[in-house]
Amino acid sequence: MNTTETRPSRAELLRRASDLVPLLRKHAQWGDEHRRLHDETIEAMADAGIMKMRSPARYGGYESDMRTVVDVIAELGRGDGAAAWTAAVWAISTWMMGLFPDEVQDEVFATEDVRVTGILSPTAMAVPTDGGVVVNGKWAFNSGAPQATWNTNAAVLAHPDGSHEPVMIAVPLKDLKIVDDWYTTGLRGSASVTTVAEDLFVPQERVLSLVPVLQGQHESQVNARSPIYGAAFMPTACATISAPVAGLAKAANDAFFERLPGRKITYTSYESQQEAPLTHLQVAEASVKTDEAVFHVGRTADLLDEKSSRGEQWSLQERARMRLDLGAACQRAKEAVDTLNMASGGSSIYRDVPIQRIARDVQTINLHAILHPNTNYELYGRILCGLEPNTDYI
Template sequence: MTATTAPSREDIVRRAAEVVPTIAKHAAWADDNRRLHEDTIDAIVGAGLLKLRVAHRYGGYQANMRTVVDTITEVGRGDGSAAWTTAVWTICSWLVGLFPDEAQDEVFATPDARVCGLLSPGGAGTPVDGGLLVSGQWAFNTGASQSDWNSLVVVAPGPDGEMWPVMTLVPTKELQIVDDWHTVGLRGTASVTTAVRDLYVPQHRILPLAPVLQEQYASQLNADVPIFRVPMLLTAATTTAGTALGLVKAARDAFFERLPGRKITYTSYDSQRAAPLTHLQVAEAALKIDEAEFHVYRAADLLDDKGVSGEAWSVVERAQVRADLGRAVQLAKEATDIYRNASGASSIYQHVPIQRIARDMEALSLHAILHPNTNYELYGRILCGLEPNTFYI
């Protein structure tokens, strides 16, 4: 274990920006092969991006959420799948920081350990001496085949005998990889199904989920570190929202790269750039990007501020973050659609990036913790004085 002086936010984001060309170079390959190219992973690791949410004592940066969002956004300008996978590795590295310190020592004994995982139960745990025997299968397990560790949620008996979800940490080499990731978007994330039968998980790699959802974490050494004093679900959701910002900026870049010399077929416009329609389209898209950034940054800043102050979270604040992220995704998707619709019929060719970007944005917008309608409904319930209809808040 080696503590480090963390680089500044500007340095971290600059490092991410510097590897965007490498990531973009392999984006089409990742889409075709349904996993990230090794050069992409090497670039992400080499830039230090897997250290974002790792504790200082393991050489990590303990970066705040605003830095995380800006970093994931940069990666997303190169490839949405790379951004989503980096976001998952970032979230799960942070999740490890909630476990008992013994588990953290085990995981981060490997520098730049890649930890993936998911939050929904997919299996069961049977108590045995010193831990659990875990069996089950978990779909949508982003980056599992390219990760070292996996955080999996199972249902297991609590001290009172009642069944409760618990988080477990397991080496991915112990899991069966089911190659079923055949999708139309975020194809490079390799979000395959994993399965296991009767895998022993020791007690120090088990964390009950109910206390976690109330910010009651097991780590003693991270207890007073601001980034580890905030809600788990809101941390995860805000991290992934950086992918939406990256994708919409990639869509903007792709559109303007093709704009010079393009005409509007079957019209008198020899230059699309001269058409008033184009002016209206790009202005509306630009404003939607600005608005999306506002909502993501408001969520990130609230997490950062409350992590530092240690103030308790109200239910309204929790729901507002979910609503902010849903709104940001909706706006980012709308802006992406504007650029896609303005790109003409030639944009449907596979070698034109905007079609892949739009597919990735569509897939992202359907994710349960980012889905606009789901998040709006939750916020509206709270504003109407009703109780939340979910524990994931």
């Protein structure tokens, strides 16, 4: 374990992420075609310290604040949406490992730059047995699982008295069956496959009751003193996975302007698309919506850091607004990408033109259940109207 490196500043981590953008772009099409991240992409992210941002400091991690995390992940999204998404999921799951008992963390973080992925939906069943639980079931959309080492997955624990309880389990990937079913239109490089547990024994120390976790309680004694591990669970998870869309909106802008010089608008008198008033309106609109996406991602991240440093609780309206920010960031980023995609012409449909992949990736993120704009807007509207939330994931 490397505990000698000084924790890099936000500016330094952001510079490292920016330096990765050309490499991520180089391998993005490869990842799209092979449905996983290129090994060189993963190695480069590890070398840049991306895997350490949410690892405990005693294992050589940085315990980076949330604003640093979202800014870095958004910058990765400028290079490759799938790489940014996978890095975001690994960041959340690595942070979640910090909620488990310290002896579990000793096992997990014995591997430097360990990659942890996970699923919050309890789509497996667990039954008590001597010393732990036996788990059967599967988890779909398990991003980066084929290239990860550990899984933090949710399950439903069936108690002998007939009651049920959601739990979080920590499982080595080698103990799970991987189903290669990630044949999708977007985020293809994220390898978000299905993992399966078959009569899998999980020791009791690697089983957490999920409700206390969602309420900000956890089993780690050492990490209890760290601000990032005292942060609210759902705002932390949501802020992290909202970051890739901000990067994708910027990526669309980069991709559009790279192809703009010398292009004309076919079947019009414009020999230069760059001189058309329509283009001016399109790029300005996309710029504004990109800025709005960045704002919504940043507002939640800043509030998280502020509340974590002060040890303050979240109000229900603040939690609902966090989900609003999540949906708004996704919607505005998609609108920005769609505008530039429509302005890119017929030749942009070829696979080697980045804008078509960017559009598919941002569309896919907008369809995620916890990110879906309409779902999140409705939730916030319910709270504004004095109603109870229609979800526990807040």
